[in-house]
Amino acid sequence: xxxxxxxxxxxxxxxxxxxxxxxxxxxxxxxxxxxxxxxxxxxxxxxxxxxxxxxxxxxxxxxxxxxxxxxxxxxxxxxxxxxxxxxxxxxxxxxxxxxxxxxxxxxxxxxxxxxxxxxxxxxxxxxxxxxxxxxxxxxxxxxxxxxxxxxxxxxxxxxxxxxxxxxxxxxxxxxxxxxxxxxxxxxxxxxxxxxxxxxxxxxxxxxxxxxxxxxxxxxxxxxxxxxxxxxxxxxxxxxxxxxxxxxxxxxxxxxxxxxxxxxxxxxxxxxxxxxxxxxxxxxxxxxxxxxxxxxxxxxxxxxxxxxxxxxxxxxxxxxxxxxxxxxxxxxxxxxxxxxxxxxxxxxxxxxxxxxxxxxxxxxxxxxxxxxxxxxxxxxxxxxxxxxxxxxxxxx
Numbered sequence: 001x002x003x004x005x006x007x008x009x010x011x012x013x014x015x016x017x018x019x020x021x022x023x024x025x026x027x028x029x030x031x032x033x034x035x036x037x038x039x040x041x042x043x044x045x046x047x048x049x050x051x052x053x054x055x056x057x058x059x060x061x062x063x064x065x066x067x068x069x070x071x072x073x074x075x076x077x078x079x080x081x082x083x084x085x086x087x088x089x090x091x092x093x094x095x096x097x098x099x100x101x102x103x104x105x106x107x108x109x110x111x112x113x114x115x116x117x118x119x120x121x122x123x124x125x126x127x128x129x130x131x132x133x134x135x136x137x138x139x140x141x142x143x144x145x146x147x148x149x150x151x152x153x154x155x156x157x158x159x160x161x162x163x164x165x166x167x168x169x170x171x172x173x174x175x176x177x178x179x180x181x182x183x184x185x186x187x188x189x190x191x192x193x194x195x196x197x198x199x200x201x202x203x204x205x206x207x208x209x210x211x212x213x214x215x216x217x218x219x220x221x222x223x224x225x226x227x228x229x230x231x232x233x234x235x236x237x238x239x240x241x242x243x244x245x246x247x248x249x250x251x252x253x254x255x256x257x258x259x260x261x262x263x264x265x266x267x268x269x270x271x272x273x274x275x276x277x278x279x280x281x282x283x284x285x286x287x288x289x290x291x292x293x294x295x296x297x298x299x300x301x302x303x304x305x306x307x308x309x310x311x312x313x314x315x316x317x318x319x320x321x322x323x324x325x326x327x328x329x330x331x332x333x334x335x336x337x338x339x340x341x342x343x344x345x346x347x348x349x350x351x352x353x354x355x356x357x358x359x360x361x362x363x364x365x366x367x368x369x370x371x372x373x374x375x376x377x378x379x380x381x382x383x384x385x386x387x388x389x390x391x392x393x394x395x
Contacts, residue, residue: 136164137360139166140182140184141168143302149168151380184352186352188271188272204350204351208322209321209348210320213306214316214317221330221333222332240259260314262315265300265313277293323386
């Protein structure tokens, strides 16, 4: 895309200044617009406004007097000499001509101002369009939802024609918002304006659940809550030691034979690990010391890494977000040890957060409207295994 001479001057002069503004986007954008306006102003003063002085020279003036309403006379010479006298001329001669000269000059000045304002609007709109391309709406997602965030971002970009950049983060979500390094944050962390120290808005995007997964080669598709606790704490280390399976739940009364060593795959500290541990590693009266995931577990940083490890190690078991599930792993069916009822994780809320002082409020609200109204957005969310909330919630 080409730039006009004035855009080139503004961009070449103001863009390097962003390095000296400490990454402050608001200060930079305001500073850039200030210099663009100054350049336009100087252009008006030096070029457009002086043209108004040419108006009386180029326009023929009709000389109207009280003595004659029909006779036409040439304008006075520009050198200031006397014009041609008419035998019908009388008192008041030349007054009408001077009035018309002033009126034409005023008209030309108005026309010049109109041209100036049109140029100003064109340059600002051009700069804004270019700025939208160079400064897209930034969406940052925790890694467990990066897949759905990228799909939503791509669809939003194509259908709403608004530039979007999607990136993932391994924690430190609060710092990204505090330092104004992202426009939208997608996370399961429960942030509030009071604890955050800045004014925030938030909206529910979807709900998620945690799943227990195994390698597709593993014939065991059901476990109890007690068995999961014993596996992840290291009490059970081989799949052949699994006993007491809920055979009546679809295993045909026969215990599957699988003698692989168990490889535990777990997440680093974060919301997903906290959710898992709160469900399966709560201490009971029989536990002599606090429960924790085995030190022999393989620790990874994302849902994608858990899925990759479990799908490539025959004896692996792990947990992940339902939003990342595909056919490369098996989802286990879980039953409560006490009454053999089916167990499911509680829903986890996925939030979109943004600062109320963000300069891209229009783009943010357009994205929120897209999530609420677009059938494509709802299809993307559901296709990723997530649950669309019954009602959207704002704060």
